[in-house]
Amino acid sequence: MKLIGSETSPYVRKVRVYLGEVGMGCDFESVDAWKPAASLLEIAPIGKVPVLVRNQSDPLYESNLIIEYLESLLPVEKRLVPASGEHRWQVLRLQALATGMIDAAATRTVELRKPPATQSSVVLDRELGRIERLLALFEKSVESRPAYLVDNKKSTADLVLGVALQYLDFRHTPEWRSSAPSLAAWFAPIALRPTFTSTQPPGFVPPSAL
Ligand SMILES: N[C@@H](CCC(=O)N[C@@H](CS)C(=O)NCC(=O)O)C(=O)O
Numbered sequence: 001m002k003l004i005g006s007e008t009s010p011y012v013r014k015v016r017v018y019l020g021e022v023g024m025g026c027d028f029e030s031v032d033a034w035k036p037a038a039s040l041l042e043i044a045p046i047g048k049v050p051v052l053v054r055n056q057s058d059p060l061y062e063s064n065l066i067i068e069y070l071e072s073l074l075p076v077e078k079r080l081v082p083a084s085g086e087h088r089w090q091v092l093r094l095q096a097l098a099t100g101m102i103d104a105a106a107t108r109t110v111e112l113r114k115p116p117a118t119q120s121s122v123v124l125d126r127e128l129g130r131i132e133r134l135l136a137l138f139e140k141s142v143e144s145r146p147a148y149l150v151d152n153k154k155s156t157a158d159l160v161l162g163v164a165l166q167y168l169d170f171r172h173t174p175e176w177r178s179s180a181p182s183l184a185a186w187f188a189p190i191a192l193r194p195t196f197t198s199t200q201p202p203g204f205v206p207p208s209a210l
Contacts, residue, residue: 002027003066004040005049008201009033010102010167011063012050017159018067020195022078026052064099067156080156090150094141094157097134101164104130109171131172132179139180147189162190166206174207 003019003026005012019026031040033049043059044051052060052069060066071079081095082088104127111123138161141149149157165187168176177184190196191206200206 001055002029002053004029004031004044004051004053006031006033007199008170009049010106010163011048013163013167013199013201014063014099014102014160015050015052015066015070016199017163017195018070018080018156020198021154021159021193022070022074022080024070024073064095071156080154080159082151082155087151091155091157094138094149095155095160097137098157098161098164101131101134102160102167104128104134105164105167105172131168131176135176135180135183139183142182142186145182145185147186158190159195162187162193162196166191166196166200166204169207170201170204177207 003012003015005015005028007030016028031037031049036044036047040051041047043053044061046061048061050061050063050066052066054060060069068081071081076083081091108124108127108131111119111127146152148154149161165176165183168174188208191208
């Protein structure tokens with residue numbers, strides 16, 4: 001199995017953190033997602049990373065789908081999404097919301113790379129609003145200071161939220177901590193996990209280390 005992606009992509013990082021947390025080996029090929037080679041587009045016409053190349057089967061795309069596939073390879077007791085019941089839906093709901101925060105921050109990043117005269121304040125403000133609403137929701141969900149979001153057991157929701165918050169630090173602003181102090185406290189030990197420290201984007205210095 002081989003994961004293809006860039007080291008700065010939060011979507012790729014979701015998968016890399018997941019692989020590390022469950023202890024699953026997988027080769028990694030680093031590419032520039034914005035200048036994909038023809039050979040990559042041939043197996044991934046979607047033109048986005050991550051791409052998971054499987055040994056005997058078709059490649060898979062979309063970070064959440066890739067994680068779902070990797071989960072299916074594990075024995076039930078090692079999985080990070082509960083198999084059934086309300087906890088399953090809570091994990092998947094929070095994973096979707098955290099992915100939405102990554103989407104919003106990534107959209108802003110792309111918009112801010114345009115020449116200032118062509119940037120859309122409508123897009124920038126809409127995505128900022130999305131980030132702020134999601135931060136408020138997650139702040140509320142960790143007010144009682146659990147180590148983990150759902151049933152106080154580690155799940156993909158924790159990993160994806162951790163990746164989303166560090167993507168805010170990387171591409172947006174570390175200032176989110178002032179409006180979400182409980183979330184900042186929840187995130188501090190997550191950021192120190194080896195799966196996070198070993199997958200930081202090149203050149204990124206976490207605010208705590210500044
Ligand atoms: N929904 C996708 C998003 C993947 C995505 O947008 N990846 C970016 C890198 S951060 C990309 O490949 N962008 C290249 C492009 O849009 O042309 C997922 O969850 O995997």
